[in-house]
Amino acid sequence: MSAEGDATDAERPVVLAVDDEPRITQSFDIWLDGYEVLTAMSGEEALSAVSDRVDVVLLDRHMPGMSGDEVLEQIRERDVSPRVAMITGVEPDFDIVEMPFDDYVEKPVGPEEVADTVDGLLDRTTYDERIGELETVAGKIALLEDTYTDAELEDHERFTELVERRDRLRREADELLADLDSGEFEQIMSDF
Amino acid sequence: MGTNAQSESFADRAFFETLVQKGSDAIITIDTEDEIQFANEATERVLGHDPEELVGESLTTIMPERFHGAHRTAIETYLETGERTLDWSDIELPAEHADGHEIEVSITFEEYEHEGTKLFSGIIRDISDRKERERQLKQQTEQLERFASAVSHDLRSPLQTAKSTLAVARATDDESALDELDDLFDRMDELIDDVLALATQGQAVDDTESVSLERVARDAWSVAGDDDVTLTVDSARIEADPERLRTLFENLFGNARDHGDADAIRVETLSGGFVVADDGTGLDQVDEDKLFDFGYTKSESGTGIGLNIVETVANAHGWRVEVGESDEGGARFAFHEVESQ
Numbered sequence: 001m002s003a004e005g006d007a008t009d010a011e012r013p014v015v016l017a018v019d020d021e022p023r024i025t026q027s028f029d030i031w032l033d034g035y036e037v038l039t040a041m042s043g044e045e046a047l048s049a050v051s052d053r054v055d056v057v058l059l060d061r062h063m064p065g066m067s068g069d070e071v072l073e074q075i076r077e078r079d080v081s082p083r084v085a086m087i088t089g090v091e092p093d094f095d096i097v098e099m100p101f102d103d104y105v106e107k108p109v110g111p112e113e114v115a116d117t118v119d120g121l122l123d124r125t126t127y128d129e130r131i132g133e134l135e136t137v138a139g140k141i142a143l144l145e146d147t148y149t150d151a152e153l154e155d156h157e158r159f160t161e162l163v164e165r166r167d168r169l170r171r172e173a174d175e176l177l178a179d180l181d182s183g184e185f186e187q188i189m190s191d192f
Numbered sequence: 193m194g195t196n197a198q199s200e201s202f203a204d205r206a207f208f209e210t211l212v213q214k215g216s217d218a219i220i221t222i223d224t225e226d227e228i229q230f231a232n233e234a235t236e237r238v239l240g241h242d243p244e245e246l247v248g249e250s251l252t253t254i255m256p257e258r259f260h261g262a263h264r265t266a267i268e269t270y271l272e273t274g275e276r277t278l279d280w281s282d283i284e285l286p287a288e289h290a291d292g293h294e295i296e297v298s299i300t301f302e303e304y305e306h307e308g309t310k311l312f313s314g315i316i317r318d319i320s321d322r323k324e325r326e327r328q329l330k331q332q333t334e335q336l337e338r339f340a341s342a343v344s345h346d347l348r349s350p351l352q353t354a355k356s357t358l359a360v361a362r363a364t365d366d367e368s369a370l371d372e373l374d375d376l377f378d379r380m381d382e383l384i385d386d387v388l389a390l391a392t393q394g395q396a397v398d399d400t401e402s403v404s405l406e407r408v409a410r411d412a413w414s415v416a417g418d419d420d421v422t423l424t425v426d427s428a429r430i431e432a433d434p435e436r437l438r439t440l441f442e443n444l445f446g447n448a449r450d451h452g453d454a455d456a457i458r459v460e461t462l463s464g465g466f467v468v469a470d471d472g473t474g475l476d477q478v479d480e481d482k483l484f485d486f487g488y489t490k491s492e493s494g495t496g497i498g499l500n501i502v503e504t505v506a507n508a509h510g511w512r513v514e515v516g517e518s519d520e521g522g523a524r525f526a527f528h529e530v531e532s533q
């Protein structure tokens with residue numbers, strides 16, 4: 001048993017894994033040692049399972065019935081604030097600019113990626129809200145840059161707006177970080 | 193030498209006049225006041241203007257209004273400073289036809305002195321066809337990009353399931369997980385077959401023959417049919433590539449059976465076409481705009497390629513596809529032979 005395994009249920013972070021393939025959520029449960037993993041096989045199940053207790057949601061996009069995109073919207077309308085990562089086979093397009101997720105990971109993923117994604121999102125809850133947003137926006141820009149050519153990106157107003165938002169958030173973060181001690185500062189900045 | 197005599201005849205004024213007048217490109221000459229001094233015969237064909245009537249007009253007569261100001265400024269700037277606001281060689285601009293519609297042209301300007309007057313000539317080529325081909329090519333490229341992204345998605349998902357299933361099998365010694373892996377590999381194999389089919393079905397049909405609708409439909413039924421579902425087929429002959437027509441039927445039958453819960457499927461003739469209709473759940477829940485898109489599916493087991501193949505086969509034959517509801521509330525696909533012009 002790992003050290004984390006000794007933690008009581010109350011202390012273990014809670015992850016909700018949502019995918020219509022039960023083997024996928026089962027594997028996330030196996031890979032996320034030291035976490036309490038709840039699973040849901042549909043959007044509807046996910047919405048009944050999500051609560052104050054849930055720290056991180058790993059959410060598939062294409063599911064029969066309610067899609068992951070709809071689940072994400074509905075979670076954001078509720079009075080709960082889990083971090084949400086989309087884990088999906090869908091190649092990102094410009095739609096992701098408006099999607100209110102915190103992270104976006106393309107399938108297939110293995111144990112390390114799943115654990116890193118969850119850890120990354122849990123770390124964010126300790127930062128200022130704006131730094132979390134900066135990470136999300138920077139992540140979206142990186143995804144789009146991986147998918148599209150520079151010329152295609154320049155053509156898209158939404159992408160340009162995203163870059164402007166990142167730059168603004170970065171300036172705000174710089175101001176914020178100036179007040180932190182150097183240890184915290186380096187820990188946060190190593191993510192960018 | 194005999195060649196000298198020939199050269200002289202080519203230097204003849206009449207020869208050059210013919211060359212300029214009869215070419216396929218419009219040639220229009222203006223002076224420094226932007227007044228048209230000459231327009232060749234081809235001007236009528238390209239721009240619809242009688243060349244005689246253009247003489248004395250401004251060159252802006254053949255330009256859409258939004259370019260008038262820029263054109264005048266460009267001439268003034270050039271005459272004052274010698275600076276060219278545009279490249280003079282093969283610039284692509286819209287021109288205005290005499291009947292008011294815009295046409296895409298390429299223009300090359302030349303400047304020279306003629307009998308002591310500075311003149312500018314524009315050689316104007318209609319490039320509408322080339323532009324149309326460029327648009328088609330762009331569309332095809334975009335389609336290919338969507339195709340590639342859909343294929344990658346459709347392979348990534350089962351790959352994730354396989355990876356996860358393997359992890360579960362290792363962690364739990366669950367033998368059934370290994371059987372599932374086998375099924376997943378079959379699914380990926382099927383997907384690859386579908387993708388390959390789509391790539392080959394899209395090629396234009398060269399050899400059509402008169403084929404029996406009934407025979408081809410029954411052939412397809414032997415592969416894609418089901419004992420619980422009945423098939424009725426009108427007997428008729430149509431002009432088609434039998435192999436590809438069979439692929440079309442297989443995909444429609446498979447859809448009706450698996451996703452439409454149909455009990456009966458009918459293949460009927462139309463004047464100039466045929467219909468495949470069923471008594472299943474129909475297409476109420478689907479997005480008709482996306483119906484034929486690659487990878488669009490409402491089902492778990494489907495690859496979302498079937499109807500894309502159907503459309504591709506229809507297009508390759510030059511058939512128009514009409515989607516609707518059958519009399520029994522099921523799906524109805526009508527294929528119309530489009531009269532060639």
